Amino acid sequence: MSARTPDEQTYVGVELCAGAARAALVTGEGAVLGRREAALTSVDLAAQVARLVAELRDASPAPVAAVGVGVPGLVNPQTGRVVISSDLPAAVREDLRETLGAATGLPVALDNDANAGAMGEYAAGAGRGSRNMFYVTIGTGIGGALILDGRLWRGASGFAGEFGHITIDPEGVECTCGNVGCLETVASAPNIVRRTHERLMRDSTSSLSRLGLNKNFTAADIAHEARNGDDFAALMMARTGRYIGTAIAAVINLLNTERVVLGGGVMEAGDLILQPVIDEARRRAFQPNFESTQIVAATLGPDAVPIGAALLAREAARGGS
Numbered sequence: 001m002s003a004r005t006p007d008e009q010t011y012v013g014v015e016l017c018a019g020a021a022r023a024a025l026v027t028g029e030g031a032v033l034g035r036r037e038a039a040l041t042s043v044d045l046a047a048q049v050a051r052l053v054a055e056l057r058d059a060s061p062a063p064v065a066a067v068g069v070g071v072p073g074l075v076n077p078q079t080g081r082v083v084i085s086s087d088l089p090a091a092v093r094e095d096l097r098e099t100l101g102a103a104t105g106l107p108v109a110l111d112n113d114a115n116a117g118a119m120g121e122y123a124a125g126a127g128r129g130s131r132n133m134f135y136v137t138i139g140t141g142i143g144g145a146l147i148l149d150g151r152l153w154r155g156a157s158g159f160a161g162e163f164g165h166i167t168i169d170p171e172g173v174e175c176t177c178g179n180v181g182c183l184e185t186v187a188s189a190p191n192i193v194r195r196t197h198e199r200l201m202r203d204s205t206s207s208l209s210r211l212g213l214n215k216n217f218t219a220a221d222i223a224h225e226a227r228n229g230d231d232f233a234a235l236m237m238a239r240t241g242r243y244i245g246t247a248i249a250a251v252i253n254l255l256n257t258e259r260v261v262l263g264g265g266v267m268e269a270g271d272l273i274l275q276p277v278i279d280e281a282r283r284r285a286f287q288p289n290f291e292s293t294q295i296v297a298a299t300l301g302p303d304a305v306p307i308g309a310a311l312l313a314r315e316a317a318r319g320g321s
């Protein structure tokens, strides 16, 4: 039994991806006191994460109460097991919460990375002051998470918020999930690149684009050229924004969320993508719903998942869910 209240303790939040971990020491209010990053190998992953936790624990001015981990995959909140993840080694999926708990000697909370990112932005970023928030992260994949009346909405089995797998084109490209034409198949970073390559081949207006000079461009390169006045690159970003805005209009109509927060690497294109998202959502959503929603960019950048994972660990340590 500790005499301290939870807010006098600190928490470690970790974002786990295929090749790296990003960890932060976080207060109960979501302020970052320190950060650590490390490249990961797939062998004995829990021990590598435990080392990052130990370093932050040494640096902490107060006892670390719990560890939260955001993973790229579906996590069953009851069992703490990662159910589906294309990015993590199979051994980790089996009992990450237990092995990490044993390696750190601390309670461990495991959650989907989009859920963690949403909690971070809600408590300490672009979602502050709202009670109902939809969070979208657009990068290599597209994730989503929902905060309703101040709480993360997990759904029946913990898998709510799979925004990237909403169908946007019934005749479209096959998705990794098995469906055809998911939002992710047109608007994730690799798919923005794929669409741009396809259009470079058949669109005569693309002939002036600098993107034609480099066969290995990335979504960040497309955004960069768009910012430098490349009309074709700007068109590709705008069309991507329209796809995202179309899906967001459906979310706004369904939930009447107060705020929609957009994060992830693709949003680094700024207004080049945010404005088309807003314009398309305005065009497609029921007007009173659109007018009661603010669509804004996330503000925490790479801190969102570690902060949110730490706060989810705090909630779990306090007996919440």
Ligand SMILES: [Zn+2]
Residues within 6 Å of the ligand: 164, 165, 166, 175, 176, 177, 178, 179, 182, 184
């Ligand atoms: Zn899909």
